[in-house]
Amino acid sequence: MAIDGIDWEDRWSPYDEETYRFALEVAHPEDIVVDIGAGDLRLAVRMAPRVRRVYAIERNRAVVQRATALHVYPDNVVVFCADALTWPLPQGITLAVLLMRHCTRDHFATHVRRLKDVGCRRLVTNARWKMGVELIDLQCRRRYDPYLAGWYACHCGSVGFNAPDLDQITTETLNHVVDVVVCPKCTV
Template sequence: MDAIDWESMWAPYDDETYQYVLAQVGADDVVVDIGAGDLRLARQLAQMVRRVYAVERNCDLVQRVLPLLEPYPNLVVINVDALVWQLPDDLTLAVLLMRHCTRDHFATYVKRLKQAGCRRLVTNARWKMGVEVIDLGHNRRYDPDRAGWYACHCGAIGFTAPEFASITAHSVNDIVDVVLCPDCILQAGIDYGEYRPCVA
């Protein structure tokens, strides 16, 4: 079973997931819905925000939903692979509901969204199940001295183990969003043992 078949078993998402996404937007937002599918979410977003770019590479799926778009003049449908599409520079928020998204693709989306000036990403692609909001503007570097979970903009997630005596509910349950995690440093070919990040 390939990734697209696997994802179709799970899509569309449940109403709770869509309601969580909709709760993150405001009237002035310009949103890109990456992998918009049948535009179920994009149409709801279009009722709430200034503009929605719905990017979907499946041509057959896009053709089937085009007749439903007349009531949404602020919904722009783009039939292309989002990994190569030139992102507009007026984005404020991106939605990436794509559990089959690879870590490399996730990192590419994050990098390109940051370059386009997008401020937030609502996604389930990093943790694969729960939906989270990622602040694309922060630059808190990974701190090897902080015990607990971290999630990096490269898509890596991990747990820095504390001394057993210092384990607390907070260190087990709190997740810190970071950049330049150990995986990033290894990918760059740097010996992590020699790398001491400046913690912002």
């Protein structure tokens, strides 16, 4: 995403420990993980002992070279210097990690579509809300409902709030997010 001439999506910077801990805690021993935009591999290296395999995809060659020179990374981490928007995802991936707050909505939708195409079931990301981190069930088929009051977050990357009837707005609707597919802003 270019803002003031800077492509922030292309910039490497690490996230906070809470974000990484969330990603580590949702991983299961049988998971095959793809870390999209893996940066300096700091999460991939920590994830490796908890799962079967980690595919770490990072397109910034300088970051990858620095990271691979620094870490002796475990055998079950496979590093690719490639563009994850086009790199052929292997079948069998069960968990994806997309920690990339500046990911555009179009790119988010593309990552989600490609992950679904290879049967990936879960996605850990901070790219949809741009804050915090969430776990998305990629098998969710719930369709957007314009008459349902409250927050929604769509697999295309859009988020929003519906208030068809102000009487329906309660503390519960304010604190709850419904995960949906096929919203009005949808591209997937």
